[in-house]
Amino acid sequence: MIRLLIATTNPNKVREIRQLLAGAGVEIVTLADWPGLPAPDETGATFEDNARAKALHYGAATGELTVAEDSGLSIDRLDGAPGVESARFGGVDLSYPEKFVLIDDALRVKGDRESGARFVCALALVRDGQVVFETRGTVEGRISPEPRGTDGFGYDPIFFYPPYGCTLAEAGDAKAAVSHRGEAFRRLETFLTHDVQRRTR
Numbered sequence: 001m002i003r004l005l006i007a008t009t010n011p012n013k014v015r016e017i018r019q020l021l022a023g024a025g026v027e028i029v030t031l032a033d034w035p036g037l038p039a040p041d042e043t044g045a046t047f048e049d050n051a052r053a054k055a056l057h058y059g060a061a062t063g064e065l066t067v068a069e070d071s072g073l074s075i076d077r078l079d080g081a082p083g084v085e086s087a088r089f090g091g092v093d094l095s096y097p098e099k100f101v102l103i104d105d106a107l108r109v110k111g112d113r114e115s116g117a118r119f120v121c122a123l124a125l126v127r128d129g130q131v132v133f134e135t136r137g138t139v140e141g142r143i144s145p146e147p148r149g150t151d152g153f154g155y156d157p158i159f160f161y162p163p164y165g166c167t168l169a170e171a172g173d174a175k176a177a178v179s180h181r182g183e184a185f186r187r188l189e190t191f192l193t194h195d196v197q198r199r200t201r
Helices: 011-020 047-062 083-088 096-110 172-178 180-199
Strands: 002-006 026-030 066-075 116-127 130-143 159-161
Touching: 002 011, 002 047, 002 180, 011 026, 011 066, 011 172, 011 180, 047 066, 047 083, 047 116, 047 130, 066 083, 066 180, 116 180, 130 180, 172 180
Parallel strands: 002 026, 002 066
Antiparallel strands: 066 116, 116 130, 130 159
16 A cells, blocks of 8 residues: 655644545555654745645655645635735734634725635645646635634635535535545545556556
C-alpha cells in the first residue's frame, strides 16, 4: 500500500481529508509523525503557489509522497480578500468569530453584507521532489450576515450555500459533497486510485 503524507497541522483538515480519501487505497500519515518539523513560509501570491511550496517542502523533509493544500475564502465585494491570507486575516492570533466581525464591518462599509463569495482549495501532490498532480476545487455561495451553525470550522459559519439553504457549518455530512476541499480531494482520489492500480500490476 502506498503511503501518503497529509501535510497540514490543522486537525479539522486532517479529519476531513481522511474521510475524503477513505477509498483511495493509501496509508495516510500526518505531520504528527515528524514533530518539530519547521513549516515553510506561505508567501505565494496564489493558493496554487502556496500548496506547491508546502508539498515540495514537506516532501523533501520527509521523503514521503506528500499532498498539501492551500485554501481560503474569496469575497467579491472585498476584491477577493481575505484570499490567500484567510488564515492570517486580521492577525494569526485573531479568532474566527473576531475575523467574522472584521469581514462584516468591511462589508457594511461597502453596503453589501451578503456579498457573493467562494471557497477555494488548491492542492499539490509531490513525489521524489516533483509535482505530479495539481488541482483546484471551488464552491460558490454568499456571506451570511450572521454566523450560523456549529459544524464545520474556519469560515464555514458565515458561508451561505444557496442550494442547501444554509451555511456550510449547518450542512453536516452533506458539506463534503459540495465543498471546495471535497471537490479537490475527490480528484486526487481518482488520480491515486489509478496510480495505485498502475503500480501494483
